[in-house]
Amino acid sequence: MVNVAATSRVPVRVFPDSELASSTVARELAAFIRQRAAEGRTAVLGLATGSSPTRVYEELVRLHREEGLSFQNVVSFNLDEYYPMAPDSLQSYVRFMREYLFDHIDIKPENVHIPDGTVPIEQVADYCRRYEQQIQEAGGIDWQLLGIGRTGHIGFNEPGSGSESRTRMITLDHITRTDAASDFYGEENVPRRALTMGVGTILEARNIVLLAWGEGKAAVVKRMVEGEPTDTVPATYLQHHPAVQAVLDEAAAAELSPQKTPWLANVxxxxxxxxxxxxxxxxxxxxxxxxxxxxxxxxxxxxxxxxxxxxxxxxxxxxxxxxxxxxHTITGWPGGKPHADDTHRPERAAPFPKRVLVFSPHPDDDVISMGGTLIRLVDQGHEVHVAYQTSGNIAVFDDEAIRFAEFVADYDEAFRFDDQPAETLYQRVVEFLENKQPGQVDSNEVQQIKGLIRRGEAKSACRYVGVPQERAHFQELPFYETGRVRKKPLSDEDIQLTMELLDRIQPQQIYAAGDLSDPHGTHRVCLAAIMQAVQRLQEEGAQWLQDCWVWLYRGAWQEWDIDRIEMAVPLSPEELTRKRRAIFKHQSQKDRPLFPGADQREFWQRAEERNRTTARIYDQLGLPEYEGIEAFVRWKF
Missing domain, CATH: 1.10.10 (Arc Repressor Mutant, subunit A)
Structure with missing residues (x-):
């Protein structure tokens, strides 16, 4: 852990990763709860939702189950809730808190307070005043946990929220709604309003801990920590608090001066x-x-x-x-150049050809992120396998599922091959999707159809780049198969499936998605599955690992910083075109991805712009000029 003081207006703690940071915060919170219990006093907690605090909650649950941490003396107040929102809805923060924390600990139900998204509109103002009163009656918030949005919002206090604002109804910013679109299966389904504690309410907490993970939060974290206080970035008001700290992983801290340019920050x-x-x-x-x-x-x-x-x-x-x-990072031979001096090459010359295993979190990440390198590896004669870690079924539009169900029905009508016509499948699918509510989980049949659509597209892309069908492996890791954007935690079954595939192929080269900016978290979990599988195999004495190198690429969201790149694979104009055509094989993601994230462009446009930008930077530094470059960093396990 690194303490960052120089240029900081908010005290900062930087951890190597979010796992260590979250478990540290959870243990500190547990110590506070125990101290208050020993004193016979309540611990009044302000709690946040979203992806940032989930690991904290999981560790608190573990401490309760395994180390006897009791929440009998805890009173909690949540920051916010969408409006309108039924408490049992998939996207409700009531449900979120129950799933991640409250259903697994011994907190008293009467001590739990979460803004009510079902209050009649004419009663909202009175309800919000009552929420403020309840906080005061509890003695005020002792320990407030926060996340931060890309607009700089804390709670749902969007830009323009004043430092004295109180619990109220607000209108959500467009960026906030875009970021939430994945949870609601489309931006059009995201509520336009929410109930939130005010900035003034938050600032009255005695202690505040703000969590931020991943490169996607780096820019707004910099503004919060180093910028001037302003209502356009409500999180900057935390600079006025006497007992606040920002807890970050290295990726979220990357833009802070002591991390990015320590030579300018008196470090x-x-x-x-x-x-x-x-x-x-x-x-x-x-x-x-x-x-x-x-x-x-x-x-x-x-x-x-x-x-x-x-x-x-x-x-x-x-x-x-x-x-x-x-x-020396630049190579046109990502699998190693045979019979060449590899002293200054990023990859070994031998063995050649290599068994190569490319892990793809979703069915298109392989071609989006490293399609040019994948084509090179195949063209240069390596035995290339691709492992699609998840089905990617939630990213398929309903219309696509209907179209494919209709195809099955029409095919069956034309070629009638059994006694049970597929027309019944088509009718069930259409009936379900026509009556589907916003955010509703797809039926098993619809999930299977959408998964088959993504699988067929992946097979088509493999054929195009030259990967034989028997070398395309569809893992469908269980953590993903919930039918929802929110996934299950990584399990032993996920790791075992990954271990079995690795041990069966015994690759000499592995490629994996190493980015943490994926807004849905799937890349992060898939990488954890690979890393834990490799480490377990290492502990079990897998000899083939001694001759295996792991290269990390990044997805459609972020590229490696130029100084971190260890292998740069240049792409010619023709290779960039071939990569684009491979991406086009994923037709269900073409024109408009269901979950585009903050960038509304198509994936092929993002990928090409990123590859060209990397090449342009190399050129600016005085190195050879290329049409594009794909970049990799080696994980030395």
């Missing part, structure tokens, strides 16, 4: 760390708009890098070293 720099030197040089080149080999002593001195220059200069010596490191 001691270890210039023996080659990764830090590389980070500094790529930053300096882009800041001065110069190729690395043209950087001068003056450039170093004028931009906060005099310490690096004094320790390792002159400038040209540092420039040459970093330039060579970046140049």
């Amino acid at each position: 001691p720099c270890n210039w023996q760390d080659e990764a830090l030197v590389r980070k500094a040089l790529t930053w300096l080149a882009r800041r001065t708009e110069k190729p690395i080999l043209k950087l001068t002593d003056e450039d170093y001195n004028e931009n906060g890098l005099s310490g690096l220059l004094a320790e390792s200069g002159p400038a040209y010596s540092i420039n040459i070293r970093v330039f060579n490191e970046l140049q």
Whole structure:
């Protein structure tokens, strides 16, 4: 854990990952609850919903079950709720809190308070005043847990919320509704209003802990921690609180000055760390708009890098070293070039050809994220397997399911091959989907049809890039198969299935999605399944792992920072076109993905822009110019 103080207006703790951060916060909260119980006092907690606190709640449940943590002395007040919203709806925060916490601990039902999304509109104002009164009657909030939205909202206090605001009904910002669209199976189903504690209510809590995970939160975290207080970013008002802290993983902290440019933030720099030197040089080149080999002593001195220059200069010596490191990341042979000197290549020359296993969290992540590299690996003669970790069924529009059910019915009518016509399947599917309520979970039949649609598209893409059908593996990991955006926790069954596939193929090269910005969290869980499977196999003495390297790519949401890239695979215009055509095989995701996230463009557009941007940065640094580049970082397990 790193404490960040320089330039911070909010105290910050940075952890290597959200798991460690969440368990630490949960243990600290548990210690507070126990202390209050020992004193014979209640612990009044303000609780948040969303993806950020879920791991905290899971750890609190574990502490209750395994270490006797009691919640008998706890009184809770939740921050917010959509309006209108029935408490048993899939998206309700009442249901969320029950599923993640309240149904698994011994808190007294009468001590639980969550804004009521069913209050008649004419009674909302009185209800909100009563909610404020209940907080005061409980003695005020001792310990407030917060997340943060991309607009900088805390609770549902959108931009424009004043620092004195109280519990009230608000209108949700467009960005907030877009971010919530996946939970509601489309933005059109997201409520336009919500009930929320006010900023003033939150600021009256005695202690506040704000959680933020992933690169997607990095920009707004920077504004909260280092920007001026403003109602356009309500989270900046936390700067006025005497006992607040932001708990972040490294990805969410990436834009903070002490993390991004420690040499400008009066943070001691270890210039023996080659990764830090590389980070500094790529930053300096882009800041001065110069190729690395043209950087001068003056450039170093004028931009906060005099310490690096004094320790390792002159400038040209540092420039040459970093330039060579970046140049050595570039390879047109992602599987290793046979019979070549691999001293300065990112991959080994031998063995050749390699058994390669590409893990794809959803049925299109392989071609979206590393389609050019996948094509190269096949073209260069490697034995390439693709493992589709989930079915991806929730990302298929209802119309697509009807179209395919209709095809089955029409086919059966034309070729009648059994005594039970498929027309009945078609009728059941159409009847269900025509009566389906917003956010309702699909029937098993509809889920299967949607899963088969995604599977067929993945097979088509495999055929196009040259992966034989027997090397396409459809895992359908159980954690995903809920029919809902909210998934089950990763289980031993998920890990065992991954171990079995790995042990059966025994690859010499693995590719996996290493990004944490996926707004739905599937990439994060799929990566955890792979990492835990590899670690267990290692503990069991799997000898083949000694000759296996793991490369991490990133999905449609974020690219690796240029200084972190360890293998850069250049793409020609023709290869970029082939990659686009492979992505087009996923027709159900074409034109408009069901869950586009913050970026409304099609996946192929995002992928091409990202590949071209990476190539352009390499060019700006003075390296060869390419049409596109796909980037990878090695996981050294």
